[in-house]
Amino acid sequence: MNMTTTTVFVPIDATARSLGADEVAAAIVREAAARGEAVQLVRNGTRGMCWLEPLVEVTTPAGRVAYGPVEVDDVTGLFAAGFLRGGAHPLGHGLTEEIEYFKRQERLTFARVGQGDPLSLTAYEAQGGLRGLRSALSAGAAGDIVEEVVRSGLRGRGGAAFPTGIKWRTVAAAPADRKYVCCNADEGDSGTFSDRMLMEGDPYCLLEGMAIAGLGVGAEYGYIYLRSEYPDAERTLLAAIERARAAGWLGEDILGSGRRFDIELRRGAGAYICGEETAMLESLEGKRGMVRPKPPLPAIAGLFGKPTVINNVITLASVPVILDRGSKFYADYGMGRSRGTLPFQLAGNVRRGGLVEKAFGLTLNELLYDYGGGTASGRPIRAVQIGGPLGPYLPAAKFDLPLDYEAFAAGGGMIGHGGVVVFDDSVDMASMARYAMAFCAIESCGKCTPCRIGSTRGVEVIDRIRADERRDANLVLLRDLCDTMTHGSLCAMGGLTPAPVLSALEHFPEDFER
């Protein structure tokens, strides 16, 4: 019997839980009790190495040792191998922080995710939490906060990459009796999960970023618009808001400063279009998620007609480190006009799927092969889609493009939210093109004709091409239709749906000929 208590980490992240983490945690507690081993179980956020989930970690004098993917049936064997003291086992990976995939990352926004209990305020502060907020409270004027964010070069991580500080400046300068901060947590793009991991793994970081935004622009109330597909994130955020209020850094008197800022969580209802910022505002106001024409910009007339900062989760969660370490520290990462880091997400048919936070500038090849390790199926990578369902498909010839907003766009790509979906050579790109139109038809809000009607017509035309029905004429028609959607749609939904379609046609024309 060994009575030294060993800390064992089993992630509480939704991905880990979807692979049996709860059952593994219970089995570890059971087995430890049976063997008379003293174990302290911590349900941490994920380390982001999803292919190893459930990833069980054990604290040893040398550091945390990783085992994964662990199934319930492995637990007895792990105890037998002495995993509580870091013993060798076929599922062992050595020290977690020495795993290449993890070690080579540059984690600024995700610095704390996976370290410990996401809801522990003590751990949060011990690992640098609230330093950004304190720095914002001690700033001479609200304008200093905004200018610090401007200097950091931070751009919107939700997809559009608009400079965050400039948006904040507009809201700060807009005269109004009330202003809002809205966090867009409607992460609907397939292949993206960084918002979810952050909210589940370090919820206080998001709340802190929102509070700083509120101080910067003069808003006293914030909303988190969370998609309903993320119940775990909802539970975590609600608990975090509650505890932050109780600890006195949200609510009537932030950290004794006399300043106010509070946050309310609102659950979406399964509409992809509500990730579009103006549709999100409509939804927050209790209406159908119909896109609003711009202008007016939400920064001038947003939620309930008031000046509103709308930022994505990762954007807001990147703010605390900027206020804490300074804009220069953050801006020293990256290339060109893409400053800082982006948490990329490797998804789909990839051997080592997960989250990779790196400074802008690495190439797609590095991401796909050095980190991803090629496909899960072991077949060659044929195409990748980056930036969600509205992002173009890229062939292998484009994999040497650097991941920088401008350089990548110049090469025909779109970084968007940084989600990378990998396809092997069994993919039928004509079917993916059809899916892009079909998805748009399902999720279009219906406000503008090119998107509402064009998407349905798009499905029909692609079906005719695939059936070899007047192929040439229908190809011309498809391009014409895409042109109308691109230039005539009210928002990016209809406007960018042609991107996956046209890129599939351009790079994989043979798939439309069978």
Added chain:
Amino acid sequence: MSSDPIDAAIAASGHLPGGLLQVLHGIADRLGHVPPEAIERVAKALNLSRAEVHGVVSFYHDFREAPPGRHVLKLCRAEACQSMGSELLAARLERRLGCGFGETTGDASVTLEAVYCLGNCAASPALLFDGQLRGRVTAEKLDAIVDGLTEKQESA
């Protein structure tokens, strides 16, 4: 607080500015769907027209107007899951359950729905079974879920 689910949902969220979605969620959480009678009562309580409430109910995928089956199975059919063979799983589900997506089996045991991204894209294919997320779903794992449903039904 009232024990009537619609009253309870209105009491919990009706006061929130723009809180209609939260009220409807409250009803759907309690009843599994938003019944037609709720439209008028919610409209009255929130000082909205019935058309406005109906418009919101019909816009969002989460608000069903009829009760679902005893179990709800939502398969992700978005790109990342497609790259890992979700369409084969989709066809298998339709065959085994004998119903299409957006439909409920004849014995009302299962409602089958498509969902577009569950945020589990590094563990594709993914599905949601009675609100529980599952990742790296294989044909065998899918069969085990479906078998469990039919067995329960036989013993019931």
